[in-house]
Structures are given as structure tokens and as C-alpha cells.
Amino acid sequence: xxWMAWTDLTATFFSVIGVILLCxxxxxxxxxxxxxxxxxxxxxxxxxxxxIGLLSSAYIHLAFLAFTELSxxxxxxxxxxxxxxxxxxx
Amino acid sequence: MKKIPNxxxxxxxxxxxxxxxxxxxxxxxxxxxxxxxxxxDQNTAYxxxxxxxxxxxxxxxxxxxxxxxxxxxxxxxxIEIPLGIAVALMMPAKGRMASVSLxxxxxxxxxxxNVVGTIWQTxxxxxxxxxxxxxxxxxxxxxxxSNAGDAWFTVLLMDVWHWTxxxxxxxxxxxxxxxxxxxxxxxIDRASSWAIFRFIQLPRLKSVLVIGVLLRFMDSFMIYxxxxxxxxxxxxxxxxxxxxxxxxxxxxQFDIGPAAAFSLIYYLIVLLVCYLxxxxxxxxxxxK
Amino acid sequence: xxxxxRKTLGMTAYLLFILVPIYWxxxxxxxxxxxxxxxxxxxxxxxxFDNYITIFSDPSWYMGYVNSMIYVSMNMxxxxxxxxxxxxxxxxxxxxxxxxxxxWLLTNRMAPPAVFLLPFFQLYSSVGxxxxxxxxxxxxxxxxxPLAVWILEGFISGVPREVDETAFIDGYSFPRFFIRIFLxxxxxxxxxxxxxxxxxxxxxxxxxxxxxxxxxKPIAAIMTRTVGAAGIDWGLLSAAGILTIVPGILVxxxxxxxxxxxxxxxxx
Numbered sequence: 001x002x003w004m005a006w007t008d009l010t011a012t013f014f015s016v017i018g019v020i021l022l023c024x025x026x027x028x029x030x031x032x033x034x035x036x037x038x039x040x041x042x043x044x045x046x047x048x049x050x051x052i053g054l055l056s057s058a059y060i061h062l063a064f065l066a067f068t069e070l071s072x073x074x075x076x077x078x079x080x081x082x083x084x085x086x087x088x089x090x
Numbered sequence: 091m092k093k094i095p096n097x098x099x100x101x102x103x104x105x106x107x108x109x110x111x112x113x114x115x116x117x118x119x120x121x122x123x124x125x126x127x128x129x130x131d132q133n134t135a136y137x138x139x140x141x142x143x144x145x146x147x148x149x150x151x152x153x154x155x156x157x158x159x160x161x162x163x164x165x166x167x168x169i170e171i172p173l174g175i176a177v178a179l180m181m182p183a184k185g186r187m188a189s190v191s192l193x194x195x196x197x198x199x200x201x202x203x204n205v206v207g208t209i210w211q212t213x214x215x216x217x218x219x220x221x222x223x224x225x226x227x228x229x230x231x232x233x234x235x236s237n238a239g240d241a242w243f244t245v246l247l248m249d250v251w252h253w254t255x256x257x258x259x260x261x262x263x264x265x266x267x268x269x270x271x272x273x274x275x276x277x278i279d280r281a282s283s284w285a286i287f288r289f290i291q292l293p294r295l296k297s298v299l300v301i302g303v304l305l306r307f308m309d310s311f312m313i314y315x316x317x318x319x320x321x322x323x324x325x326x327x328x329x330x331x332x333x334x335x336x337x338x339x340x341x342x343q344f345d346i347g348p349a350a351a352f353s354l355i356y357y358l359i360v361l362l363v364c365y366l367x368x369x370x371x372x373x374x375x376x377x378k
Numbered sequence: 379x380x381x382x383x384r385k386t387l388g389m390t391a392y393l394l395f396i397l398v399p400i401y402w403x404x405x406x407x408x409x410x411x412x413x414x415x416x417x418x419x420x421x422x423x424x425x426x427f428d429n430y431i432t433i434f435s436d437p438s439w440y441m442g443y444v445n446s447m448i449y450v451s452m453n454m455x456x457x458x459x460x461x462x463x464x465x466x467x468x469x470x471x472x473x474x475x476x477x478x479x480x481x482w483l484l485t486n487r488m489a490p491p492a493v494f495l496l497p498f499f500q501l502y503s504s505v506g507x508x509x510x511x512x513x514x515x516x517x518x519x520x521x522x523x524p525l526a527v528w529i530l531e532g533f534i535s536g537v538p539r540e541v542d543e544t545a546f547i548d549g550y551s552f553p554r555f556f557i558r559i560f561l562x563x564x565x566x567x568x569x570x571x572x573x574x575x576x577x578x579x580x581x582x583x584x585x586x587x588x589x590x591x592x593x594x595k596p597i598a599a600i601m602t603r604t605v606g607a608a609g610i611d612w613g614l615l616s617a618a619g620i621l622t623i624v625p626g627i628l629v630x631x632x633x634x635x636x637x638x639x640x641x642x643x644x645x646x
Binding site: 003004006007014042058059061062065 | 097122
Binding site: 093094095096097098099100102103105106107109110112113114116117118120121124176177179180181182189191192193194195196197198199200201202203204205208209210212213217218219220221223251255259262263301305308309311312314315333336340341346349350352353357360361364365368 | 385386388389392393395396397398399400402403406414415416417418420456459460461463464466467468469470471472473474476479481483484485486487488489491493494495496497498500501516517519520523524525527528576577580581582583584597598601602612615616619622623625626627629630631634637
């Protein structure tokens with residue numbers, strides 16, 4: 001596995017993603033969800049909102065890198081809040 | 091069709107999942123790992139955090155090739171989709187000629203991509219290639235090896251030659267699926283041929299066109315082999331598209347870190363475009 | 379009919395556009411190098427089979443075709459075997475994560491190959507598959523399988539569910555029903571899927587080149603070695619190119635009757 005060039009940060013990142021996916025799957029099996037319409041222009045299921053949330057979080061990070069010198073911690077915090085908002089009301 | 095909820099269906103999907111995951115997940119994880127490090131060789135790598143991303147997002151060279159890529163992909167779609175539909179409309183519907191023209195139209199799709207590059211490389215040479223020579227003979231100063239505009243045009247023409255057939259074949263079979271009764275009704279109404287196209291044929295083509303557009307967008311967005319064989323990305327940087335800029339960085343200069351960072355940015359862009367495309371298509375399907 | 383004349387004219391123009399470059403390649407493959415580079419000639423003045431003889435008498439040349447065909451057929455077989463049940467599942471059932479799995483499968487076509495080559499090389503070396511046909515076949519599955527699932531799903535959705543239910547009432551087990559009844563019903567779908575697998579696996583160069591060195595080297599990669607000290611051997615390169623087109627024509631010949639129905643991908 002040496003050639004995969006793991007770092008602590010990326011290992012944590014993928015573990016977190018993995019755990020999120022696992023939790024969502026278990027949650028989905030226990031409590032299946034039906035799609036609903038929130039503030040997003042389309043009706044979405046929980047999984048859709050998670051995907052949109054993760055994708056937009058990636059773009060938030062990129063925007064921070066491209067246009068500001070601010071720490072990425074701020075971007076991370078923003079993304080987490082955004083993800084929570086999206087999952088609850090999206 | 092109403093689908094039955096049944097989680098056991100996962101067993102049917104599992105082989106596909108494992109097979110694709112093997113070739114997809116490990117490499118993408120590795121690329122993510124590369125993108126946060128400065129890599130010298132197998133055993134020497136330094137953690138640099140998001141530095142490469144910052145650098146890439148602000149580097150004009152790569153943003154240029156991204157822009158070039160978008161304009162290229164849109165030109166490709168803009169030419170190939172209408173032309174493909176036109177060819178499909180012109181193709182004979184039945185009989186021996188139908189088979190023959192089907193086979194001939196399909197040929198460019200089955201030629202290895204570097205051979206396509208080779209064909210056009212010689213075919214458009216101004217001194218010994220038929221196409222380049224003819225252009226010059228009728229008074230157009232054309233030389234793809236030295237003129238950036240000509241090179242761009244040649245790559246575009248090559249792509250049109252290579253891939254219009256895919257759209258044409260998709261549309262052709264879409265057209266064959268329209269029942270004869272539709273045309274008879276149109277004839278009774280004395281509909282013009284434009285009206286027939288607009289209100290009978292085009293709606294029926296929508297679903298195959300979705301596939302065609304998506305395939306062409308994804309594939310032209312990572313076009314590599316053909317321009318590489320044709321011009322090597324030159325003259326200058328005029329035909330250095332994204333994949334090639336990345337390859338130069340990753341293999342030519344062994345800057346794996348930045349190249350990885352950039353290809354992930356690029357991946358996110360394609361992901362977004364395709365997700366939007368998909369969502370819109372699904373919305374329209376539901377609206378029906 | 380005015381309309382039909384215009385159609386024929388347009389079609390002829392397009393076919394010329396398609397065929398002239400191919401004729402050019404054919405033309406070059408019968409010439410000697412000095413004639414190719416010397417001047418523009420519309421047909422070979424000094425007709426020669428030398429280029430073809432070179433290819434057919436040198437194992438390091440013709441084995442390239444054999445290698446390519448081996449991994450392309452492996453890829454077609456693997457793809458169809460795994461994609462058929464999956465497409466059936468996507469078409470008939472709703473299950474946790476189905477939509478996302480489907481989208482994820484498709485995203486694998488979108489990854490830019492350049493940077494992924496190194497990890498690919500490392501991955502296949504570390505599991506000991508480097509320079510084998512199966513490695514290339516598996517790597518190509520990355521983009522043929524998603525496409526195959528997508529195409530087949532369209533066809534399978536076109537078969538009414540009543541067919542399945544009747545068969546199960548008649549006492550068919552799932553595998554027997556699938557092979558005996560279901561597969562023949564989506565024949566043209568399978569034909570077209572195989573065509574698409576062939577199309578994308580046969581023409582792909584980057585992955586195939588990266589994952590092989592000697593034993594399984596594809597023809598497209600061997601062709602690059604015509605670049606020698608004395609420049610490119612155009613005649614040989616063209617002959618090799620012409621020979622790569624031949625299998626393609628055979629494949630399209632076999633599926634030609636399915637194309638009219640099949641290429642609509644069951645989605646019309």
C-alpha cells in the first residue's frame with residue numbers, strides 16, 4: 001500500500017466520507033425516506049441532498065482557495081453548516 | 091414502469107459494483123493522496139496541504155486550457171449534433187443500400203484513435219496530403235503544423251469526421267422506431283416536411299440525443315490521443331487540451347502533485363455539468 | 379421526387395467525406411516510403427505489398443492484433459456477464475442507493491485518463507496482473523460496464539414485467555428464466571452492447587499501453603514503434619492502420635441487422 005502515498009489528512013477524509021455513507025445507508029434501511037420539496041428547486045431524497053451538499057462543499061473549498069487567503073478551516077466550518085442546513089431543510 | 095422496492099436486488103448489482111470499484115476507487119484515492127503532496131519518488135514525498143490546488147486555480151496556463159477545452163467541446167456538439175441528425179434523415183430507410191450505408195457510416199467509430207490521428211496527420215499535410223494540398227491549390231493558405239488556427243480547425247474536423255457517425259447511428263435507429271401511422275397522419279394534415287421533423291421526428295429523437303450529447307461531451311472533454319498524434323499539442327499551445335496539459339505535467343515534468351490537484355478540479359467540473367444535465371433530463375421526464 | 383434526390387446527394391457527400399481519408403490510408407499502405415514523402419499521388423505508382431508482408435511475417439507485429447483481440451473479447455465477455463443482471467436489477471427493482479450507484483457508475487467515464495495512469499499501473503502491478511490481457515480487459519471495464527448497464531437497462535425496461543411474472547408462475551427459477559426466456563428477448567440489445575464494448579475497448583490506447591509491456595502489448599501501441607531513426611515509416615504505419623479497421627468492419631457486419639432497432643437503445 002506504500003505506493004498509494006497515504007497521508008493522515010486524506011486517510012481521515014476518506015474515513016469520514018465512508019462513515020457518512022455507511023450511516024446514511026443504515027438510516028435509509030431503518031427509516032426509508034420519500035422525496036420531498038424543500039428550498040431547493042427540485043424535490044430530493046436524503047441521498048440527493050447529501051450528494052448536492054458534498055459537491056457544493058467541494059466547490060466552497062475551491063472558491064476559498066481561488067479567491068481568498070483565508071484558512072480552509074473557515075471553509076470547512078461553512079461547509080458543515082451548509083450540509084446540515086441542506087439535509088434538514090433542502 | 092413501477093419498480094418494486096427490493097433490497098435483495100443489490101446481489102444482482104454487486105458484481106458490477108465490485109468490478110468497477112476495483113478499478114475506480116483505489117486510483118481516485120491515490121490521486122487525492124498525490125494532490126496534497128510534493129512527490130519526488132516512491133519514497134520521498136512532502137505534505138503540502140492545499141497548496142497545489144491554490145496554485146492550479148490561479149495558474150493562467152491551466153485555466154486557458156480549460157477554457158480552450160470548453161470552447162472545443164461546445165463546438166464539437168454544435169456541429170456534430172445537427173450534422174448527425176441530418177445524416178440520419180438522409181440515410182436510406184430500407185433495402186440493400188441501407189445496410190451498406192450503415193456499415194460505411196460506422197467505420198470511423200471503429201478505428202483506433204491513434205490511427206485516426208495518423209490518417210489526418212498525412213491527409214492534411216500541405217505538401218503530400220490530399221486535403222491540405224487541395225486547400226492550398228484553391229488558394230487557401232493552410233498549414234496545420236505552423237498555423238494555430240489551422241491546427242485547431244483540423245482537430246475539430248477530425249473529431250467531426252470521427253464521431254458524427256455515432257450521433258447519426260443513434261438518430262437513425264431512433265427514426266426507424268417511429269410508426270408509419272404517424273407519417274400517414276401528417277400526410278393527411280398536409281404537414282410540411284419541416285413540421286414533420288419538428289413535431290414528429292425530433293421529439294422521438296430526444297432520448298437518443300441525450301445519450302449522444304452526454305457521451306460526446308464526456309469524451310470530447312478528455313480528448314487526448316488524436317490531437318497528440320496530429321500536432322503534439324502545437325503549434326504553441328493551440329491544441330493543448332486539458333488531458334494533454336495534464337499529461338505533460340504529470341509525466342513530462344513529473345509534477346504529479348499539481349497534475350493530480352488539477353485533474354480533481356477538472357473532475358469536479360465534469361461531475362457538476364453531468365449532474366445538472368441528468369437532473370434536468372429527469373425533471374423533463376417526470377413532467378410528462 | 380425532388381426531396382429524394384437531395385437526400386441521395388447529401389448522403390453521397392457525407393459518405394465521400396467519411397471514405398476519402400480512409401482511401402488515403404489504403405493508398406499509402408500500398409506505397410513505398412519515398413513515394414509517400416516524395417509527392418502527392420492519388421494512387422500508388424509503384425504498387426507494393428511489402429508493408430503487409432512485413433506485418434504478417436513478423437510475430438512482434440501480428441501478435442499485437444492477437445493481443446488486442448484477446449483483451450477485447452475478454453472485456454466483452456466480462457462486461458456482458460456482469461452488466462446483464464445489474465441492468466435487470468436497475469430496471470425492475472428499487473433499492474437503497476440505486477440512483478446514486480447508477481450515477482456513480484457513469485461518472486467513471488468522466489475521469490481524465492492522464493493522471494490516473496500512474497495509479498492504474500501501480501494498482502495492477504501490485505496485484506501481479508501487469509502485462510496480462512486480463513488487466514487491460516478489467517481496466518477497460520471501467521468505462522464499458524457503465525455504458526453497458528445503461529444501454530441494457532433501456533432494453534430491459536422495454537420488456538413488460540408480465541413476462542417475468544408469467545415465467546415465475548410457470549415454475550421457472552430465476553437463472554433459468556433469465557437465460558432461456560429473457561436473454562433471447564433482448565437479443566438486439568445484447569448485440570448493440572457488444573458493439574459498444576468492442577468500439578470503446580478496441581480503440582482505446584492510453585490504458586492498454588500503460589498496462590502492458592511485451593506479452594499483451596496491443597497493436598495500437600506497437601504501431602508507435604514505426605518511428606525510427608530515419609523518421610516515420612509511413613507505409614508500414616498505414617498498412618498496420620488498415621488492418622486495425624478490418625475487425626471493426628467484421629463486427630459491424632455482424633450486428634448490422636440489430637442496428638436499426640438496437641441503436642435506439644430501447645429508449646424510444
